[in-house]
């Protein structure tokens with residue numbers, strides 16, 4: 006059953022810079038704390054918004070380029086907002102062998118986006134992740150909180166339709 010994402014933080018107003026106070030208080034300019042500083046900021050805002058990054062640099066005493074240097078190096082950080090449904094396709098070894106690449110390709114084709122992108126209506130974001138810990142169901146993906154396993158490219162359209170609502174993110178039946 007499709008479930009709406011319950012992550013309030015994902016939809017947090019980026020103009021609300023209040024959460025930064027707590028985060029900076031915890032980590033400040035502590036040596037080696039840049040990654041947890043960015044992780045907590047992303048958890049609070051859903052992604053690393055430019056205005057938030059500027060404020061973080063100013064308040065925590067970093068160069069903005071230092072923050073972006075780390076944020077662009079590690080795949081865990083997002084610089085763009087994610088969609089209502091985050092699709093995580095597992096590309097761990099078992100899922101890779103079972104055809105994860107074809108699954109990602111089919112989703113990208115159905116949604117007309119590239120991996121890492123969000124549909125223009127903000128409905129879906131497509132990501133690749135490493136082992137989700139359910140290798141016996143490979144290939145597997147999460148759509149929001151829902152798990153879909155033993156995927157086949159031919160079944161992707163039907164799964165996406167459950168989440169598409171009226172927005173028409175996925176391609177209509179031909």
Ligand code: FES
Pocket residue numbers: 095096097098099100101135136137138139140141143145
């Ligand atoms: S490799 Fe995909 S769940 Fe383990």
